[in-house]
Amino acid sequence: MKTHTYNYYTRSQALAANYVWFDYLSYLHRLQTSSFASYHRHFRRGFHQPIYLTLPIVIQFIYHTVTMKITTVGITILNDQILSLTTCTQLYVYPIKALRGIKLKSARIGPQGIAHDRTFMLFQVSEPDGELKKMQVDSHPQCALFEQEFSGGNISVRYHDPENQDQDEQPLVIPLIVDTATLAKINVNLHGSAPSSAYSMGSPYEDWFTARFGSPIRLVYIGDGKRAVLGDTLPPKKHQQTTQNGKGGWLSSLTSYVTGRGQEGKPWITFTDVAPLLVTSESSLHDVSARLPADQPMPMYKFRPNIVVDGQGEEAWAEDLWAELTFNNKHKLLLTGNCVRCVSLNVDYETGKPAVGELGSVLKKLMKDRRVDTGSKWSPVFGRYAFPAVMQDSQGASFELRVGDEVEVTKRNAERTVWDWPGL
Structure with missing residues (x-):
């Protein structure tokens, strides 16, 4: 078997190869190839000095080449990150807070969320x-x-x-x-x-x-x-969007x-609870409905979201760890906190009173296994609060989102975020 020798001048250079490894895997992914020959050709192209391919790097190559998967639904495992492709299925806005929401086919998303929300x-x-x-x-x-x-x-x-x-x-x-x-x-x-x-x-x-x-x-x-x-609740400053009204x-x-x-200033919200947007997943809604009689599924509107994604290719509750969503390969939302739930889930929207039967105990059913936020340990979690990231396009601080648009989970947290809104 023909061997390929490389020459490192220092031990630190050899160790540095471990850190550039994932950059090359990302490059390889974009080329949509996982063959050793293609990888080796592009790997060598990136270096102009002969180096020794150390044993740890060989082991990493075998491991990551085998575990990297590209599927038809767009799931890629890379550097312990799972990037999944899903779809926006519903959009809601609530001009008057607490009243029934308005279902939209498209929405303008700005620093304060959907235009006119709350x-x-x-x-x-x-x-x-x-x-x-x-x-x-x-x-x-x-x-x-x-x-x-x-x-x-x-x-x-x-x-x-x-x-x-x-x-x-x-x-x-x-x-x-x-x-x-x-x-x-x-x-x-x-x-x-x-x-x-x-x-x-x-x-x-x-x-x-x-x-x-x-x-x-x-x-x-x-x-x-x-x-x-x-x-x-705010995202890092480099990702914050702000607007400021006139007098x-x-x-x-x-x-x-x-x-x-508008002019830049401190980030702010309207009468939304704690963030401009609330994102939920239909995969998790299916799990909630599975706890109820088959003829009484839980409607999504009771969770009062702004953006609903279908969660295709994702397990129920995967959104607990979502950190960033990218829409149409361009516009990003930063998911910074969990939405903890209250007795509003039990309300019958036809009577304006607490529902009777199984639909009147949805909150209790979720309490069994969805109290997953240590900052609000007595309340179950459904959905994630989100902020639009800084926009780089010519439109500045807003973009159009439509039902059916492509949504990609582009970043995940290693562990769940912790609720910390004071007094709530």
């Missing part, structure tokens, strides 16, 4: 002190009875009265972008992160919600307000939420 929020006025209490599905399951949809430049909201399903009332129409010049400022707080400013929409909007909830309600618009991201009004909001352009 820019409005409902608060209940406590009596007699007038304290504002946040309204979410877990504490106010009646929110599930309100359907919203886009209608031109407006949000159209309909109330589904479970006691009078034949009722055909006129929807409430709310402008997506509001001129805040005539609105009263209001102080609100969500999960310990208060927006720099927020505005009460006043009549007739708040009157409409008050009549249906049966208690005083404030509809709050975040406008040019910004909420700080707390804890270690007020609809023009500055339009610039921020539609085009994503």
Whole structure:
């Protein structure tokens, strides 16, 4: 057998070969070949000095050549990383937080997530002190009875009265972008992160919600307000995207939420809980449904995601370790935290009350084996919070995502992230 001799001048150079090894495997992968002859040809091309191919490198070559796999579904094992190809199957946006989501075919993704997501929020006025209490599905399951949809430049909201399903009332129409010049400022707080400013929409909007909830309600618009991201939820600074609105009004909001352009500043969020986006997987949803009667599958909308991927080629709960998703080989999301779950999973969206039977015990079923985040050890995990990474294209801070677009899991964590949003 013909041997090939190489000559290293120092021991450190020999050791360095171990570190360049994976770069050559990556190059080899791009060439879509794993033959020794092709590898050897490209390996030698990278060096101009004769060197000795040390025994550890020979062992590494055999091991990694055998274990590197390229399959038709795009799964590649390389340097202990699994890159899997999947598809975006659903997109949701929630202009008014806690109401039913709007299912989209495409969405503009910017630093604050999907355009117009959770820019409005409902608060209940406590009596007699007038304290504002946040309204979410877990504490106010009646929110599930309100359907919203886009209608031109407006949000159209309909109330589904479970006691009078034949009722055909006129929807409430709310402008997506509001001129805040005539609105009263209001102080609100969500999960310990208060927006720099927020505005009460006043009549007739708040009157409409008050009549249906049966208690005083404030509809709050975040406008040019910004909420700080707390804890270690933020991605590394080099990956952070930021935008900053102008001093007020609809023009500055339009610039921020539609085009994503603006001056750089500290990263911020709207009335989203802790991050701009929530990503979930259908593979994990199938596992949840397998815990329920066959005729009562768990619907994805109860998990209130923004982006759903099919998880093809992935086991259930593989997303626990996802660190980065790449869309259409170009746009990246950085997944920084787990979404821990509450009793909102048990709500019946037809009655606006806790569901009866098996669908009313989904949270309990997940508690058995999905309490996997040591930072929130009493709550089960489903889904991952995400931030758009810095964009390098001409569009700057936003990109278009469509149902059916290709999604690749391009980075994974060695272990699960730990929840650390203070007080939540």
